[in-house]
Amino acid sequence: MKNMKDNPQLKPTTPDRSYLRKFIEKFKTHQNGKERKILIERETLPYLIILSLLNAFLLHDFKSGISSFFGSFIVIFLLLIFFYRDLKRYKPAYLKKKKMMALLASLIVFTLIISRGFEHIFLVFSKGLGVESIVMHTFGIPLALGPVIVVLIFDFHTAITFSLILSLMAGIWLKTSLIPLYVFIGCLIGAFSLLKCKKRTDIINAGIYIALANIFSSSAILLIMGFFDLHSLYFAVVFSVINGFTVSALCFLCLPAIERLFNVTTPVSLVELLDIDHPLMKQLSVEAPGTYHHSMIVGSLAEAASEVVGVNPLIAKVASYYHDIGKIRMPEYFVENQTGCISKHEKLNPHLSSMIIIAHVKDGVELAEEFNLPEIVKDVIQQHHGTTLVTYFYQKALKEMETPPSEQDYRYPGPKPQTKLAALIMLADAVEAASRTLDDPTPARISGLVDKIIKNIFLDGQLDECEITLKDLSEIKKKFEYILAGIFHRRISYPEPAKEKIV
Numbered sequence: 001m002k003n004m005k006d007n008p009q010l011k012p013t014t015p016d017r018s019y020l021r022k023f024i025e026k027f028k029t030h031q032n033g034k035e036r037k038i039l040i041e042r043e044t045l046p047y048l049i050i051l052s053l054l055n056a057f058l059l060h061d062f063k064s065g066i067s068s069f070f071g072s073f074i075v076i077f078l079l080l081i082f083f084y085r086d087l088k089r090y091k092p093a094y095l096k097k098k099k100m101m102a103l104l105a106s107l108i109v110f111t112l113i114i115s116r117g118f119e120h121i122f123l124v125f126s127k128g129l130g131v132e133s134i135v136m137h138t139f140g141i142p143l144a145l146g147p148v149i150v151v152l153i154f155d156f157h158t159a160i161t162f163s164l165i166l167s168l169m170a171g172i173w174l175k176t177s178l179i180p181l182y183v184f185i186g187c188l189i190g191a192f193s194l195l196k197c198k199k200r201t202d203i204i205n206a207g208i209y210i211a212l213a214n215i216f217s218s219s220a221i222l223l224i225m226g227f228f229d230l231h232s233l234y235f236a237v238v239f240s241v242i243n244g245f246t247v248s249a250l251c252f253l254c255l256p257a258i259e260r261l262f263n264v265t266t267p268v269s270l271v272e273l274l275d276i277d278h279p280l281m282k283q284l285s286v287e288a289p290g291t292y293h294h295s296m297i298v299g300s301l302a303e304a305a306s307e308v309v310g311v312n313p314l315i316a317k318v319a320s321y322y323h324d325i326g327k328i329r330m331p332e333y334f335v336e337n338q339t340g341c342i343s344k345h346e347k348l349n350p351h352l353s354s355m356i357i358i359a360h361v362k363d364g365v366e367l368a369e370e371f372n373l374p375e376i377v378k379d380v381i382q383q384h385h386g387t388t389l390v391t392y393f394y395q396k397a398l399k400e401m402e403t404p405p406s407e408q409d410y411r412y413p414g415p416k417p418q419t420k421l422a423a424l425i426m427l428a429d430a431v432e433a434a435s436r437t438l439d440d441p442t443p444a445r446i447s448g449l450v451d452k453i454i455k456n457i458f459l460d461g462q463l464d465e466c467e468i469t470l471k472d473l474s475e476i477k478k479k480f481e482y483i484l485a486g487i488f489h490r491r492i493s494y495p496e497p498a499k500e501k502i503v
Protein backbone atom coordinates (compact mmCIF):
# COMPACT_ATOMS: atom_id res chain seq x y z
CA MET A 1 0.00 0.00 0.00
CA LYS A 2 2.87 2.26 0.82
CA ASN A 3 4.36 1.72 -2.62
CA MET A 4 1.09 2.56 -4.27
CA LYS A 5 0.87 5.93 -2.52
CA ASP A 6 4.43 6.83 -3.45
CA ASN A 7 4.12 5.87 -7.06
CA PRO A 8 1.90 8.44 -8.87
CA GLN A 9 1.19 5.96 -11.67
CA LEU A 10 -0.42 3.55 -9.25
CA LYS A 11 -2.60 6.14 -7.44
CA PRO A 12 -6.34 5.47 -7.84
CA THR A 13 -7.89 8.24 -9.99
CA THR A 14 -11.51 9.38 -10.23
CA PRO A 15 -12.93 7.90 -13.44
CA ASP A 16 -14.03 10.40 -16.08
CA ARG A 17 -17.79 10.06 -16.32
CA SER A 18 -18.52 13.16 -18.43
CA TYR A 19 -19.54 10.97 -21.37
CA LEU A 20 -22.20 9.35 -19.15
CA ARG A 21 -23.61 12.78 -18.22
CA LYS A 22 -23.77 13.75 -21.93
CA PHE A 23 -25.53 10.49 -22.77
CA ILE A 24 -28.12 10.97 -19.97
CA GLU A 25 -28.81 14.56 -21.13
CA LYS A 26 -29.29 13.39 -24.70
CA PHE A 27 -31.57 10.60 -23.52
CA LYS A 28 -33.66 13.05 -21.46
CA THR A 29 -34.00 15.40 -24.44
CA HIS A 30 -35.15 12.53 -26.59
CA GLN A 31 -37.62 11.39 -23.90
CA ASN A 32 -39.09 14.90 -23.67
CA GLY A 33 -39.78 14.61 -27.38
CA LYS A 34 -37.94 17.86 -28.23
CA GLU A 35 -36.12 16.24 -31.14
CA ARG A 36 -39.17 14.52 -32.56
CA LYS A 37 -41.28 17.68 -32.47
CA ILE A 38 -39.41 19.25 -35.39
CA LEU A 39 -41.63 18.25 -38.29
CA ILE A 40 -40.00 20.64 -40.69
CA GLU A 41 -37.01 22.97 -40.44
CA ARG A 42 -37.63 26.69 -40.18
CA GLU A 43 -35.55 27.46 -43.27
CA THR A 44 -37.46 24.90 -45.40
CA LEU A 45 -40.94 26.11 -44.43
CA PRO A 46 -41.07 29.23 -46.69
CA TYR A 47 -40.10 27.13 -49.75
CA LEU A 48 -42.85 24.60 -49.02
CA ILE A 49 -45.44 27.36 -48.55
CA ILE A 50 -44.42 29.05 -51.83
CA LEU A 51 -44.48 25.73 -53.71
CA SER A 52 -47.88 24.85 -52.23
CA LEU A 53 -49.31 28.27 -53.18
CA LEU A 54 -47.94 27.94 -56.71
CA ASN A 55 -49.37 24.44 -57.15
CA ALA A 56 -52.73 25.48 -55.65
CA PHE A 57 -52.80 28.36 -58.15
CA LEU A 58 -51.98 26.01 -61.06
CA LEU A 59 -54.75 23.60 -60.04
CA HIS A 60 -57.29 26.30 -59.25
CA ASP A 61 -60.52 26.47 -61.19
CA PHE A 62 -61.14 30.19 -61.57
CA LYS A 63 -64.89 29.67 -61.56
CA SER A 64 -64.62 28.47 -57.95
CA GLY A 65 -64.24 30.88 -55.05
CA ILE A 66 -61.25 31.78 -52.91
CA SER A 67 -62.28 29.20 -50.28
CA SER A 68 -61.64 26.44 -52.84
CA PHE A 69 -58.16 27.88 -53.43
CA PHE A 70 -57.33 27.78 -49.71
CA GLY A 71 -58.71 24.25 -49.39
CA SER A 72 -56.42 23.13 -52.22
CA PHE A 73 -53.50 24.98 -50.63
CA ILE A 74 -53.96 23.17 -47.28
CA VAL A 75 -54.12 19.69 -48.88
CA ILE A 76 -51.14 20.39 -51.17
CA PHE A 77 -49.13 21.76 -48.24
CA LEU A 78 -49.80 18.57 -46.25
CA LEU A 79 -48.85 16.41 -49.25
CA LEU A 80 -45.58 18.31 -49.71
CA ILE A 81 -44.75 17.94 -46.00
CA PHE A 82 -45.25 14.19 -46.43
CA PHE A 83 -42.98 14.21 -49.49
CA TYR A 84 -40.32 16.20 -47.63
CA ARG A 85 -40.43 13.88 -44.60
CA ASP A 86 -40.22 10.83 -46.83
CA LEU A 87 -37.11 12.24 -48.56
CA LYS A 88 -35.59 13.13 -45.20
CA ARG A 89 -36.14 9.59 -43.90
CA TYR A 90 -35.21 7.56 -46.99
CA LYS A 91 -33.18 9.79 -49.34
CA PRO A 92 -31.37 12.37 -47.18
CA ALA A 93 -28.62 12.77 -49.81
CA TYR A 94 -31.04 14.67 -52.09
CA LEU A 95 -31.89 17.16 -49.33
CA LYS A 96 -28.21 18.08 -49.05
CA LYS A 97 -28.09 19.09 -52.73
CA LYS A 98 -30.08 22.27 -53.38
CA LYS A 99 -29.91 21.59 -57.12
CA MET A 100 -31.74 18.25 -56.73
CA MET A 101 -34.43 19.76 -54.52
CA ALA A 102 -34.93 22.62 -56.99
CA LEU A 103 -35.25 20.02 -59.76
CA LEU A 104 -37.89 18.02 -57.85
CA ALA A 105 -39.92 21.17 -57.09
CA SER A 106 -39.61 22.31 -60.74
CA LEU A 107 -40.74 18.88 -61.96
CA ILE A 108 -43.97 19.11 -59.91
CA VAL A 109 -44.72 22.60 -61.27
CA PHE A 110 -43.65 21.68 -64.82
CA THR A 111 -45.82 18.52 -64.89
CA LEU A 112 -48.86 20.49 -63.70
CA ILE A 113 -48.33 23.30 -66.27
CA ILE A 114 -47.96 20.79 -69.15
CA SER A 115 -50.96 18.81 -67.89
CA ARG A 116 -53.19 21.90 -67.70
CA GLY A 117 -52.20 22.84 -71.24
CA PHE A 118 -52.98 19.37 -72.60
CA GLU A 119 -56.23 19.18 -70.62
CA HIS A 120 -57.41 22.29 -72.45
CA ILE A 121 -56.39 20.86 -75.86
CA PHE A 122 -58.05 17.49 -75.16
CA LEU A 123 -61.25 19.16 -73.94
CA VAL A 124 -61.56 21.04 -77.26
CA PHE A 125 -60.63 17.83 -79.12
CA SER A 126 -63.25 15.71 -77.31
CA LYS A 127 -65.94 18.35 -77.91
CA GLY A 128 -64.99 18.26 -81.60
CA LEU A 129 -65.41 14.49 -81.58
CA GLY A 130 -68.83 14.90 -80.01
CA VAL A 131 -67.94 13.25 -76.68
CA GLU A 132 -70.64 14.05 -74.15
CA SER A 133 -68.84 12.94 -70.98
CA ILE A 134 -66.80 15.65 -69.29
CA VAL A 135 -64.50 13.00 -67.74
CA MET A 136 -63.39 11.25 -70.93
CA HIS A 137 -60.77 13.81 -72.08
CA THR A 138 -59.05 13.65 -68.66
CA PHE A 139 -57.84 10.13 -69.57
CA GLY A 140 -55.46 11.81 -72.01
CA ILE A 141 -53.71 14.17 -69.52
CA PRO A 142 -49.98 13.20 -69.47
CA LEU A 143 -49.46 13.38 -65.70
CA ALA A 144 -47.11 10.34 -65.77
CA LEU A 145 -44.47 12.59 -67.37
CA GLY A 146 -43.21 13.76 -63.95
CA PRO A 147 -42.68 10.29 -62.39
CA VAL A 148 -41.07 9.00 -65.60
CA ILE A 149 -38.46 11.79 -65.47
CA VAL A 150 -38.04 11.32 -61.70
CA VAL A 151 -37.24 7.61 -62.06
CA LEU A 152 -34.62 8.40 -64.72
CA ILE A 153 -32.87 11.13 -62.75
CA PHE A 154 -33.55 10.13 -59.13
CA ASP A 155 -34.68 6.62 -58.19
CA PHE A 156 -37.71 4.35 -58.01
CA HIS A 157 -38.63 5.15 -54.39
CA THR A 158 -38.77 8.91 -55.08
CA ALA A 159 -40.77 8.25 -58.25
CA ILE A 160 -43.42 6.30 -56.27
CA THR A 161 -43.83 9.06 -53.65
CA PHE A 162 -43.90 11.64 -56.46
CA SER A 163 -46.62 9.60 -58.23
CA LEU A 164 -48.69 9.43 -55.05
CA ILE A 165 -48.72 13.18 -54.36
CA LEU A 166 -49.24 13.98 -58.04
CA SER A 167 -52.25 11.66 -58.36
CA LEU A 168 -53.82 13.11 -55.19
CA MET A 169 -53.25 16.62 -56.59
CA ALA A 170 -55.00 15.48 -59.79
CA GLY A 171 -57.98 14.53 -57.60
CA ILE A 172 -58.13 18.11 -56.21
CA TRP A 173 -57.81 19.57 -59.70
CA LEU A 174 -60.26 17.41 -61.65
CA LYS A 175 -62.62 16.89 -58.69
CA THR A 176 -63.31 13.31 -59.74
CA SER A 177 -62.90 10.69 -57.04
CA LEU A 178 -61.62 7.92 -59.34
CA ILE A 179 -59.08 9.98 -61.32
CA PRO A 180 -56.29 9.69 -58.68
CA LEU A 181 -56.52 5.91 -59.09
CA TYR A 182 -56.17 6.17 -62.88
CA VAL A 183 -53.24 8.62 -62.63
CA PHE A 184 -51.46 6.60 -59.93
CA ILE A 185 -51.63 3.35 -61.93
CA GLY A 186 -50.29 5.09 -65.08
CA CYS A 187 -47.46 6.72 -63.11
CA LEU A 188 -46.54 3.44 -61.37
CA ILE A 189 -46.39 1.51 -64.63
CA GLY A 190 -44.30 4.30 -66.23
CA ALA A 191 -41.81 4.26 -63.33
CA PHE A 192 -41.66 0.44 -63.26
CA SER A 193 -41.01 0.16 -66.99
CA LEU A 194 -38.03 2.54 -66.76
CA LEU A 195 -36.53 0.93 -63.68
CA LYS A 196 -33.70 -0.62 -65.69
CA CYS A 197 -33.67 1.86 -68.57
CA LYS A 198 -30.61 1.29 -70.73
CA LYS A 199 -31.48 2.82 -74.06
CA ARG A 200 -33.60 5.52 -75.63
CA THR A 201 -36.13 3.03 -77.03
CA ASP A 202 -37.03 2.04 -73.44
CA ILE A 203 -38.83 5.41 -73.18
CA ILE A 204 -41.02 4.44 -76.17
CA ASN A 205 -41.73 1.07 -74.52
CA ALA A 206 -42.66 2.92 -71.30
CA GLY A 207 -45.22 4.93 -73.32
CA ILE A 208 -46.71 1.68 -74.68
CA TYR A 209 -46.94 0.18 -71.16
CA ILE A 210 -48.55 3.37 -69.82
CA ALA A 211 -51.09 3.28 -72.69
CA LEU A 212 -51.94 -0.38 -71.96
CA ALA A 213 -52.30 0.25 -68.21
CA ASN A 214 -54.47 3.29 -68.96
CA ILE A 215 -56.77 1.24 -71.23
CA PHE A 216 -57.39 -1.24 -68.40
CA SER A 217 -57.85 1.33 -65.65
CA SER A 218 -60.04 3.67 -67.75
CA SER A 219 -62.25 0.68 -68.69
CA ALA A 220 -62.45 -0.27 -65.02
CA ILE A 221 -63.44 3.32 -64.12
CA LEU A 222 -66.18 3.27 -66.78
CA LEU A 223 -67.46 0.00 -65.29
CA ILE A 224 -67.41 1.40 -61.73
CA MET A 225 -69.17 4.61 -62.83
CA GLY A 226 -71.76 2.64 -64.83
CA PHE A 227 -70.88 4.36 -68.17
CA PHE A 228 -69.53 1.26 -69.85
CA ASP A 229 -70.68 0.96 -73.47
CA LEU A 230 -68.86 0.56 -76.79
CA HIS A 231 -69.02 4.26 -77.60
CA SER A 232 -67.46 5.27 -74.23
CA LEU A 233 -64.93 2.44 -74.37
CA TYR A 234 -63.78 3.59 -77.81
CA PHE A 235 -63.02 7.12 -76.60
CA ALA A 236 -61.46 5.85 -73.35
CA VAL A 237 -59.06 3.72 -75.42
CA VAL A 238 -58.27 6.65 -77.76
CA PHE A 239 -57.42 9.02 -74.88
CA SER A 240 -55.51 6.33 -72.96
CA VAL A 241 -53.29 5.65 -75.97
CA ILE A 242 -52.80 9.40 -76.61
CA ASN A 243 -51.76 9.72 -72.95
CA GLY A 244 -49.04 7.04 -73.20
CA PHE A 245 -47.55 8.40 -76.40
CA THR A 246 -47.69 12.02 -75.22
CA VAL A 247 -45.71 11.02 -72.10
CA SER A 248 -43.05 9.28 -74.26
CA ALA A 249 -42.78 12.17 -76.71
CA LEU A 250 -42.59 14.84 -73.99
CA CYS A 251 -39.99 12.82 -72.09
CA PHE A 252 -37.85 12.56 -75.23
CA LEU A 253 -38.15 16.30 -75.84
CA CYS A 254 -37.66 17.54 -72.27
CA LEU A 255 -34.98 15.18 -70.94
CA PRO A 256 -31.96 16.69 -72.79
CA ALA A 257 -33.00 20.22 -71.73
CA ILE A 258 -33.43 19.14 -68.09
CA GLU A 259 -30.06 17.35 -68.14
CA ARG A 260 -28.32 20.44 -69.48
CA LEU A 261 -30.16 22.92 -67.28
CA PHE A 262 -29.58 21.05 -64.01
CA ASN A 263 -26.34 19.30 -65.06
CA VAL A 264 -27.67 15.83 -64.21
CA THR A 265 -26.98 12.47 -65.86
CA THR A 266 -29.62 9.94 -66.91
CA PRO A 267 -29.12 6.37 -68.20
CA VAL A 268 -30.27 7.62 -71.62
CA SER A 269 -27.37 10.06 -71.95
CA LEU A 270 -24.93 7.44 -70.62
CA VAL A 271 -26.04 5.01 -73.31
CA GLU A 272 -25.06 7.55 -75.95
CA LEU A 273 -21.52 7.45 -74.54
CA LEU A 274 -21.35 3.69 -75.20
CA ASP A 275 -21.72 4.36 -78.91
CA ILE A 276 -18.50 3.50 -80.73
CA ASP A 277 -19.21 6.45 -83.03
CA HIS A 278 -18.63 8.89 -80.15
CA PRO A 279 -15.66 11.08 -81.29
CA LEU A 280 -13.53 10.08 -78.29
CA MET A 281 -14.18 6.36 -78.77
CA LYS A 282 -13.47 6.67 -82.50
CA GLN A 283 -10.19 8.47 -81.83
CA LEU A 284 -9.20 5.92 -79.19
CA SER A 285 -9.89 2.96 -81.52
CA VAL A 286 -7.84 4.51 -84.35
CA GLU A 287 -4.93 6.07 -82.46
CA ALA A 288 -4.62 3.70 -79.50
CA PRO A 289 -6.19 0.37 -80.57
CA GLY A 290 -4.51 -1.52 -77.72
CA THR A 291 -5.95 0.87 -75.12
CA TYR A 292 -9.36 0.64 -76.84
CA HIS A 293 -9.32 -3.16 -76.56
CA HIS A 294 -8.10 -2.94 -72.95
CA SER A 295 -10.95 -0.52 -72.10
CA MET A 296 -13.53 -2.90 -73.60
CA ILE A 297 -12.29 -5.79 -71.41
CA VAL A 298 -12.16 -3.52 -68.33
CA GLY A 299 -15.79 -2.63 -69.20
CA SER A 300 -16.79 -6.32 -69.26
CA LEU A 301 -15.05 -7.00 -65.93
CA ALA A 302 -16.49 -3.92 -64.19
CA GLU A 303 -20.00 -4.47 -65.60
CA ALA A 304 -20.05 -8.11 -64.43
CA ALA A 305 -18.91 -7.25 -60.90
CA SER A 306 -20.95 -4.04 -60.54
CA GLU A 307 -24.33 -5.51 -59.68
CA VAL A 308 -23.00 -7.67 -56.82
CA VAL A 309 -21.51 -4.62 -55.11
CA GLY A 310 -24.44 -2.28 -55.76
CA VAL A 311 -22.99 -0.15 -58.57
CA ASN A 312 -25.09 0.69 -61.67
CA PRO A 313 -23.72 -1.63 -64.42
CA LEU A 314 -24.30 0.92 -67.15
CA ILE A 315 -22.31 3.61 -65.34
CA ALA A 316 -19.53 1.06 -64.61
CA LYS A 317 -19.32 0.16 -68.31
CA VAL A 318 -19.32 3.78 -69.54
CA ALA A 319 -16.69 4.86 -66.98
CA SER A 320 -14.50 1.87 -67.98
CA TYR A 321 -14.71 2.78 -71.67
CA TYR A 322 -13.42 6.30 -70.97
CA HIS A 323 -11.01 5.68 -68.07
CA ASP A 324 -7.86 5.77 -70.24
CA ILE A 325 -8.83 8.34 -72.87
CA GLY A 326 -5.84 10.42 -71.76
CA LYS A 327 -3.61 7.89 -73.57
CA ILE A 328 -4.83 9.31 -76.91
CA ARG A 329 -2.27 12.11 -76.57
CA MET A 330 0.81 9.82 -76.50
CA PRO A 331 -0.48 6.31 -77.35
CA GLU A 332 2.84 4.79 -78.47
CA TYR A 333 4.32 5.21 -74.94
CA PHE A 334 1.88 2.65 -73.49
CA VAL A 335 2.77 -1.02 -73.72
CA GLU A 336 -0.62 -2.14 -75.09
CA ASN A 337 -0.13 0.10 -78.18
CA GLN A 338 3.49 -0.80 -78.94
CA THR A 339 3.77 -2.78 -82.14
CA GLY A 340 7.53 -2.86 -82.81
CA CYS A 341 10.21 -4.58 -80.77
CA ILE A 342 11.81 -1.31 -79.62
CA SER A 343 10.06 0.47 -76.78
CA LYS A 344 9.72 4.27 -76.98
CA HIS A 345 11.00 4.40 -73.41
CA GLU A 346 14.38 2.85 -74.21
CA LYS A 347 16.04 6.17 -74.90
CA LEU A 348 14.35 8.00 -72.00
CA ASN A 349 15.40 8.18 -68.38
CA PRO A 350 13.02 6.38 -65.96
CA HIS A 351 11.73 9.59 -64.38
CA LEU A 352 10.71 11.10 -67.72
CA SER A 353 9.06 7.80 -68.71
CA SER A 354 7.06 7.72 -65.48
CA MET A 355 6.00 11.36 -66.02
CA ILE A 356 4.63 10.48 -69.48
CA ILE A 357 2.73 7.50 -68.04
CA ILE A 358 1.32 9.50 -65.10
CA ALA A 359 0.25 12.38 -67.41
CA HIS A 360 -2.48 10.24 -69.01
CA VAL A 361 -4.68 10.87 -65.95
CA LYS A 362 -4.44 14.67 -66.24
CA ASP A 363 -4.85 14.50 -70.04
CA GLY A 364 -7.90 12.28 -69.57
CA VAL A 365 -9.56 14.76 -67.21
CA GLU A 366 -8.85 17.60 -69.68
CA LEU A 367 -10.37 15.64 -72.57
CA ALA A 368 -13.40 14.73 -70.41
CA GLU A 369 -13.95 18.44 -69.73
CA GLU A 370 -13.46 19.32 -73.39
CA PHE A 371 -16.02 16.70 -74.49
CA ASN A 372 -18.38 17.49 -71.64
CA LEU A 373 -18.40 13.98 -70.17
CA PRO A 374 -20.54 13.50 -67.02
CA GLU A 375 -19.01 14.38 -63.64
CA ILE A 376 -19.16 10.73 -62.55
CA VAL A 377 -16.95 9.61 -65.50
CA LYS A 378 -14.51 12.47 -64.92
CA ASP A 379 -14.08 11.39 -61.29
CA VAL A 380 -13.27 7.82 -62.35
CA ILE A 381 -10.63 9.06 -64.82
CA GLN A 382 -9.04 11.12 -62.05
CA GLN A 383 -9.11 8.36 -59.43
CA HIS A 384 -8.56 5.10 -61.37
CA HIS A 385 -4.85 4.91 -60.46
CA GLY A 386 -5.20 6.48 -57.02
CA THR A 387 -1.72 7.15 -55.65
CA THR A 388 -0.24 3.86 -56.93
CA LEU A 389 3.43 3.51 -57.84
CA VAL A 390 4.62 3.21 -61.45
CA THR A 391 6.56 0.11 -60.35
CA TYR A 392 8.36 -0.76 -63.60
CA PHE A 393 10.08 2.63 -63.97
CA TYR A 394 10.68 2.98 -60.22
CA GLN A 395 12.52 -0.37 -60.20
CA LYS A 396 14.42 0.70 -63.33
CA ALA A 397 15.45 3.94 -61.61
CA LEU A 398 16.59 1.99 -58.54
CA LYS A 399 18.87 -0.09 -60.77
CA GLU A 400 20.15 2.66 -63.10
CA MET A 401 20.42 5.81 -61.03
CA GLU A 402 23.26 6.54 -58.67
CA THR A 403 21.19 8.40 -56.06
CA PRO A 404 18.16 6.41 -54.87
CA PRO A 405 14.99 7.92 -56.40
CA SER A 406 12.15 9.31 -54.30
CA GLU A 407 9.15 6.95 -54.36
CA GLN A 408 6.82 9.95 -54.35
CA ASP A 409 8.09 11.06 -57.78
CA TYR A 410 6.94 7.75 -59.26
CA ARG A 411 3.45 7.77 -57.78
CA TYR A 412 0.22 8.96 -59.44
CA PRO A 413 -1.06 12.21 -57.87
CA GLY A 414 -4.43 10.70 -56.84
CA PRO A 415 -6.85 11.13 -55.22
CA LYS A 416 -7.47 7.54 -54.16
CA PRO A 417 -10.85 6.12 -55.25
CA GLN A 418 -13.61 7.97 -53.39
CA THR A 419 -16.48 5.74 -54.52
CA LYS A 420 -17.17 2.03 -54.99
CA LEU A 421 -17.38 2.70 -58.73
CA ALA A 422 -13.88 4.20 -58.93
CA ALA A 423 -12.48 1.38 -56.76
CA LEU A 424 -14.12 -1.25 -58.96
CA ILE A 425 -12.60 0.25 -62.10
CA MET A 426 -9.17 0.54 -60.46
CA LEU A 427 -9.31 -3.20 -59.67
CA ALA A 428 -10.64 -4.19 -63.13
CA ASP A 429 -7.97 -2.04 -64.80
CA ALA A 430 -5.10 -3.56 -62.80
CA VAL A 431 -6.39 -7.13 -63.21
CA GLU A 432 -6.80 -6.75 -66.99
CA ALA A 433 -3.31 -5.27 -67.42
CA ALA A 434 -1.72 -8.05 -65.35
CA SER A 435 -3.70 -10.83 -67.03
CA ARG A 436 -2.01 -10.03 -70.37
CA THR A 437 1.26 -11.38 -68.94
CA LEU A 438 -0.20 -14.81 -68.18
CA ASP A 439 1.42 -17.43 -70.43
CA ASP A 440 -0.53 -20.48 -69.43
CA PRO A 441 -3.85 -19.19 -68.09
CA THR A 442 -5.29 -22.13 -66.15
CA PRO A 443 -8.20 -21.34 -63.77
CA ALA A 444 -5.85 -21.76 -60.78
CA ARG A 445 -3.32 -19.29 -62.22
CA ILE A 446 -6.05 -16.76 -63.07
CA SER A 447 -7.40 -17.06 -59.53
CA GLY A 448 -3.91 -16.61 -58.04
CA LEU A 449 -3.22 -13.54 -60.17
CA VAL A 450 -6.56 -11.83 -59.40
CA ASP A 451 -6.06 -12.54 -55.70
CA LYS A 452 -2.55 -11.08 -55.75
CA ILE A 453 -3.56 -7.90 -57.61
CA ILE A 454 -6.55 -7.18 -55.33
CA LYS A 455 -4.47 -7.87 -52.19
CA ASN A 456 -1.65 -5.56 -53.36
CA ILE A 457 -4.05 -2.69 -54.07
CA PHE A 458 -5.76 -3.21 -50.72
CA LEU A 459 -2.47 -3.38 -48.77
CA ASP A 460 -1.17 -0.26 -50.55
CA GLY A 461 -4.10 1.58 -48.90
CA GLN A 462 -5.67 2.56 -52.21
CA LEU A 463 -9.15 1.49 -51.05
CA ASP A 464 -9.00 3.38 -47.74
CA GLU A 465 -11.13 6.35 -48.82
CA CYS A 466 -14.12 4.55 -50.33
CA GLU A 467 -16.90 2.48 -48.78
CA ILE A 468 -15.91 -0.85 -50.35
CA THR A 469 -16.01 -3.85 -47.95
CA LEU A 470 -14.03 -7.09 -47.75
CA LYS A 471 -17.20 -8.93 -48.75
CA ASP A 472 -17.40 -6.72 -51.87
CA LEU A 473 -13.77 -7.56 -52.70
CA SER A 474 -14.47 -11.26 -52.42
CA GLU A 475 -17.52 -10.94 -54.74
CA ILE A 476 -15.51 -8.83 -57.22
CA LYS A 477 -12.73 -11.45 -57.24
CA LYS A 478 -15.21 -14.24 -58.10
CA LYS A 479 -16.72 -12.27 -60.99
CA PHE A 480 -13.30 -11.25 -62.39
CA GLU A 481 -12.12 -14.87 -62.35
CA TYR A 482 -15.27 -15.99 -64.14
CA ILE A 483 -14.99 -13.34 -66.89
CA LEU A 484 -11.21 -13.82 -67.38
CA ALA A 485 -11.61 -17.59 -67.57
CA GLY A 486 -14.17 -17.04 -70.34
CA ILE A 487 -11.86 -14.66 -72.26
CA PHE A 488 -8.82 -16.97 -72.03
CA HIS A 489 -10.89 -20.01 -72.93
CA ARG A 490 -11.75 -18.32 -76.23
CA ARG A 491 -8.16 -17.21 -76.84
CA ILE A 492 -6.63 -20.68 -76.44
CA SER A 493 -6.45 -22.34 -79.83
CA TYR A 494 -6.97 -26.04 -79.62
CA PRO A 495 -4.55 -28.23 -81.62
CA GLU A 496 -6.08 -29.46 -84.84
CA PRO A 497 -6.76 -33.21 -84.95
CA ALA A 498 -3.93 -35.07 -86.68
CA LYS A 499 -4.71 -35.80 -90.30
CA GLU A 500 -4.67 -39.40 -91.36
CA LYS A 501 -1.49 -40.35 -93.10
CA ILE A 502 -1.88 -40.96 -96.79
CA VAL A 503 0.05 -44.03 -97.63
Ligand SMILES: [Fe+2]
Nearest residue numbers: 323324384385
Ligand atom coordinates in the same frame (compact mmCIF):
# COMPACT_ATOMS: atom_id res chain seq x y z
FE1 LIG B 1 -4.97 4.37 -66.73
Ligand SMILES: [Fe+2]
Nearest residue numbers: 294323324429
Ligand atom coordinates in the same frame (compact mmCIF):
# COMPACT_ATOMS: atom_id res chain seq x y z
FE1 LIG C 1 -6.44 1.25 -67.96
